[in-house]
Amino acid sequence: MNSFTCPLPALDAETVLLGHGGGGKLSADLFHNIILPAFSNSVLDKMDDQATLEIGGARLAFTTDSFVVKPIFFRGGDIGTLAVNGTVNDLAVGGATPLFLSAAFILEEGLPIASLQTIVSSMQQAAQRAGVQIVTGDTKVVERGSCDGMFINTAGIGLIEANLRLSADQAQPGDVVLLSGPIGDHGIAILAEREGLSFETDILSDTAPLNSLVAALLATGADIRCMRDPTRGGVASSCNEIATTSGVGIQLDEAAIPVRPEVRGACELLGLDPLYIANEGKLLAICATEDAELLLAAMQQHPLGAGAAIVGKVTRANPGLLTMSTSLGTVRIVDLLANDPLPRIC
Amino acid sequence: MKYLDEYRDGRLAQRIVKEIERKVTQPWVLMEICGGQTHTIMRYGLDDLLPPLIELVHGPGCPVCVTPASILDRAIELALRDDVTLVSYGDMLRVPGTKIDLFSAKARGADVRMVYSPLDALRIARLNPHRKVVFLAVGFETTAPANAMAVYQAHREGLENFYLLASHVLVPPAIRALAASPENRVQGFIAPGHVCTVVGCADYEDIVREFHMPVVVGGFEPVDVLQAILSLVTMLEEKQPAFANDYKRSVSYLGNLEAQRILEEIFEVADQPWRGLGTIPQSGLRLRAKYAAWDADKVFDLAAPQEEADNACISAEILRGLKKPTDCSAFGGVCTPESPLGAPMVSSEGACSAYYQYRRHGLVAIQ
Numbered sequence: 001m002n003s004f005t006c007p008l009p010a011l012d013a014e015t016v017l018l019g020h021g022g023g024g025k026l027s028a029d030l031f032h033n034i035i036l037p038a039f040s041n042s043v044l045d046k047m048d049d050q051a052t053l054e055i056g057g058a059r060l061a062f063t064t065d066s067f068v069v070k071p072i073f074f075r076g077g078d079i080g081t082l083a084v085n086g087t088v089n090d091l092a093v094g095g096a097t098p099l100f101l102s103a104a105f106i107l108e109e110g111l112p113i114a115s116l117q118t119i120v121s122s123m124q125q126a127a128q129r130a131g132v133q134i135v136t137g138d139t140k141v142v143e144r145g146s147c148d149g150m151f152i153n154t155a156g157i158g159l160i161e162a163n164l165r166l167s168a169d170q171a172q173p174g175d176v177v178l179l180s181g182p183i184g185d186h187g188i189a190i191l192a193e194r195e196g197l198s199f200e201t202d203i204l205s206d207t208a209p210l211n212s213l214v215a216a217l218l219a220t221g222a223d224i225r226c227m228r229d230p231t232r233g234g235v236a237s238s239c240n241e242i243a244t245t246s247g248v249g250i251q252l253d254e255a256a257i258p259v260r261p262e263v264r265g266a267c268e269l270l271g272l273d274p275l276y277i278a279n280e281g282k283l284l285a286i287c288a289t290e291d292a293e294l295l296l297a298a299m300q301q302h303p304l305g306a307g308a309a310i311v312g313k314v315t316r317a318n319p320g321l322l323t324m325s326t327s328l329g330t331v332r333i334v335d336l337l338a339n340d341p342l343p344r345i346c
Numbered sequence: 347m348k349y350l351d352e353y354r355d356g357r358l359a360q361r362i363v364k365e366i367e368r369k370v371t372q373p374w375v376l377m378e379i380c381g382g383q384t385h386t387i388m389r390y391g392l393d394d395l396l397p398p399l400i401e402l403v404h405g406p407g408c409p410v411c412v413t414p415a416s417i418l419d420r421a422i423e424l425a426l427r428d429d430v431t432l433v434s435y436g437d438m439l440r441v442p443g444t445k446i447d448l449f450s451a452k453a454r455g456a457d458v459r460m461v462y463s464p465l466d467a468l469r470i471a472r473l474n475p476h477r478k479v480v481f482l483a484v485g486f487e488t489t490a491p492a493n494a495m496a497v498y499q500a501h502r503e504g505l506e507n508f509y510l511l512a513s514h515v516l517v518p519p520a521i522r523a524l525a526a527s528p529e530n531r532v533q534g535f536i537a538p539g540h541v542c543t544v545v546g547c548a549d550y551e552d553i554v555r556e557f558h559m560p561v562v563v564g565g566f567e568p569v570d571v572l573q574a575i576l577s578l579v580t581m582l583e584e585k586q587p588a589f590a591n592d593y594k595r596s597v598s599y600l601g602n603l604e605a606q607r608i609l610e611e612i613f614e615v616a617d618q619p620w621r622g623l624g625t626i627p628q629s630g631l632r633l634r635a636k637y638a639a640w641d642a643d644k645v646f647d648l649a650a651p652q653e654e655a656d657n658a659c660i661s662a663e664i665l666r667g668l669k670k671p672t673d674c675s676a677f678g679g680v681c682t683p684e685s686p687l688g689a690p691m692v693s694s695e696g697a698c699s700a701y702y703q704y705r706r707h708g709l710v711a712i713q
Contacts, residue, residue, distance in 0.1 A: 015450065016453065017449050017450065018449065018452070018453075019440075019449065025683075025684050026684065029684070261347060264347060265347065268347070268350065270462070326389070326390050326391065327354045327355070327356045327390075327568075328354070328356045328359050328360075328390050328391065328392075328568055329356055330390055330391030330392075330394055330395065331391065332388070332389055332390075332391060332704040332705065333703065333704050333705065335702075335703050335704075337683075
């Protein structure tokens, strides 16, 4: 035991790594170091899930998202439902009524036409369910091997009521954190279908359009500060972002966070934390403490919010940090992950 | 969830802590061997609950942390060959070799795949008969039996395109090396429950006799770890060092005999380099000569190991329980999970990562 050194890794910062797309710190670095400096403006700098634009007296919400999920068909949905619901949700959480979507397809040579037909038809059904129209689009085909079956980009616009101000910078000490239902379903449903992770589960993706739930919540008149759909990076990443942007602390109560037993079981087995697992049909809302019960009741009355719960509070202490009170009464940090959550060895 | 919630019960945990407070009269330094236990201690803030007389130091039981850079270099070299598919557990992919990690090799075009079981690597080999499928087999006595089984299966099936690149480490020789070291501060060990599930308890009883130090097999939930600490403190205060198994729901005295048989069939004990600790005699496993056709080190012509460069990282002292992550000048500043200086910051089981993830700020508890 004489050699007590540890090697210095030369980090390969010159190439894009998969972790840059994981929604954690590497993604944030890419955005802040490369994207934001190039495009910086007063709209983008707010870093909400959608841009809010004032045009001729109307307030428009505008957003875009690309979908590269693998596999393209999974339990509970497919890449098409995800592409519609994802963009609808990005608009809805800003308080907008989603109206029109675009759809751009990048197809890999060799993709069965039947697959495309199925996906387009599920997009149509999803659009109908959400009450939006797909009004423009584009199709490109790339050589076999240049993409994974198909990628879809959707963009969307919606209208926001004139006096509504929902933003990640609005959370205040004393506010309450609500979740519309059990977390982690989508991420675990996808993981179960990946090569090399052979485990069987009945968990379905929770992909769903949140606009009618959001409309029901706004109709209560509750003082809502901010909403998010915690997709990539999970509830942990959304709460961290709000804590940082609002300059407050957020403390979650471990025992209060709804997680299905099957999802919890899969996470225990794989060494993952459901707080970091993606959702595609869950709403995270922060509201004034006096309106918390009103908002919770409204969530629970909606079919997409039946499993809703109050899961935490906004604090003056620990500004910029997400923390969690454990079953033992201690408190720990719930940090942004540096990379995609990966399984542990043992 | 059964077998989990009862071991995370706050009231039960408080009862054990009270019992520890009642017993302890002087300072004791205890080491949990396994990184999974370190993780539990930090995640649940167990060190905050314990009386200040008890100091917990964190052992070398993090497979990622102690895997030498040279094996990662060999894995990366293999991965970058056109005819090789390199298969590994997820968290090995971002452990740095002397130059890059496997994720970066993947970004450069290497065929690198992540699995949960070496048997999935076998399946990849069967489906891709024209590729050479190499499984990077690291870890303690816990992961070794499944890897041995993969080689056994490959042998039985006559699968000729599957290889094991093995760097297996054994816990008891590392505990002996730590206990025998003149700078050792540790007075009692929490033995790794999962390792004992496989190999049984006899080796750990011997350690008690050799070093007159108590050893208690512990589990991985907060109540398990606190119970093991209570047993150790009781033995130390009563000056009766002994062996105890506080993880009986998983560990039997003899262990898993079937797993031990397959280990014995495939592997033999050999000297093994540990990242941070140097080479410890008879502390690793290598494939027996009979299975050389599946041994990546024998089959492929691999470059000689590179020298490892020095830096500010004090992981060697941390892995030996001499220092805490927060004693390191690089901790949380130069060294973070995104740009780790040492493996304990990379692995989710590493002590530095556990401190960084859960505890790096002076947290204010909110009621």
